[in-house]
Amino acid sequence: MARAVSETHGEILAAAARQFAVTGYRGTSLQDIAREVGVSKASVLYHFANKEALLAELMAPAIAMLQSLDDKLAGLTGAAAQEVAATGFVDLAVRFRREIAVLRGEFPELLCQPAFTHIQEISDRLRNALAGYSDRPSAQIAALVLLAGISEACAEFVDVPEDDLRPALLTLVRRAVEPVDAPQPQTPTTEDKES
Amino acid sequence: MARAVSETHGEILAAAARQFAVTGYRGTSLQDIAREVGVSKASVLYHFANKEALLAELMAPAIAMLQSLDDKLAGLTGAAAQEVAATGFVDLAVRFRREIAVLRGEFPELLCQPAFTHIQEISDRLRNALAGYSDRPSAQIAALVLLAGISEACAEFVDVPEDDLRPALLTLVRRAVEPVDAPQPQTPTTEDKES
């Protein structure tokens, strides 16, 4: 009953992608994946050295695109960096919606795995760029809210067409991001008006 | 070596809160919690019927505040609902940062548990309110991005003082939310300018 070479490999990868996105990495067992594909758990472990290697191969394309975005940001500053970070991350999140969903929530632990070395640093640089490299707390907070929110929205709206999702996210992030030039509305006396 | 009545109860609850927030509900074992408190796992299960009951008691205050916000939203529409949803959720998220962190990521599975009945519906109503009850996809997407992003930011910035976090989030959400009156900038020919 042996199949064509590496056909099963791809099927396992696809099943893992689906299940990781729904149940999470920890919440999905190799048995679950094997069952969906219709093979034994031992077969899954024949095609992939271990569960971690399965995850690594699954996330590789998304990580590569993130790395490339990081490279593009290297030489930019201010508003230009902000714009590249915004469009770049929206594109990435929309395209790799399922991969984003996998990482969602299990971030702190998954980041410890070899497959995700430097992801945290890249994310920090991305957030800084989106904040226009301002050290204002409000700019940093806005950038984090947007990055995390976009991730979550993409994971949630997996069935919304890319062409609907992308423009809406871009419009939002451009409206919401703290302008790099304007030194925040100077209302020092009214900033604690809500109590 | 018996301690004062219910002293251990509180210590277990506090330890669970800390560990759930970092390692997640699934990723934290009763043994881990027991070890931090300095008691046996059996003792944890003496004070709490099971792991789920521990989580339920932990989340109760946050859920109560969410329920109260939902009640407040019941009679409101349009911009008023938007404002109440924004300030209400920011307050909730800032106050219950650790509880929010617990739910982060394990949402889909945790919601199945009895402790979280109706949370999904309340969240949907909250998102609708923040979208100004508009069925425009862009308004719904913006609302989801903001709710999820605020949650994540609060979980991330656990050590930032409330008084710094709250105004920044409020300013952001008011700037980012899609206005309920303005029928979105009419640029039908340029909305696909990015390609």
Add this chain to the structure above:
DNA sequence: GCCTTTTCTGACCGATCGGTCAGGCTCTGA
């Protein structure tokens, strides 16, 4: 035909999980 390589499997392993249980400890009121 046969022999090698690739693919796949059932049986098994140690570890860990949430949870149970009988019994020991301490404190307190009668």
Add this chain to the structure above:
DNA sequence: TCAGAGCCTGACCGATCGGTCAGAAAAGGC
């Protein structure tokens, strides 16, 4: 002094986890 309530424990349970291994089944070149 003693019985009982509250608190806590070690030992144990079945289930499930990721992972190993010897060997069967199929594929393919000769």
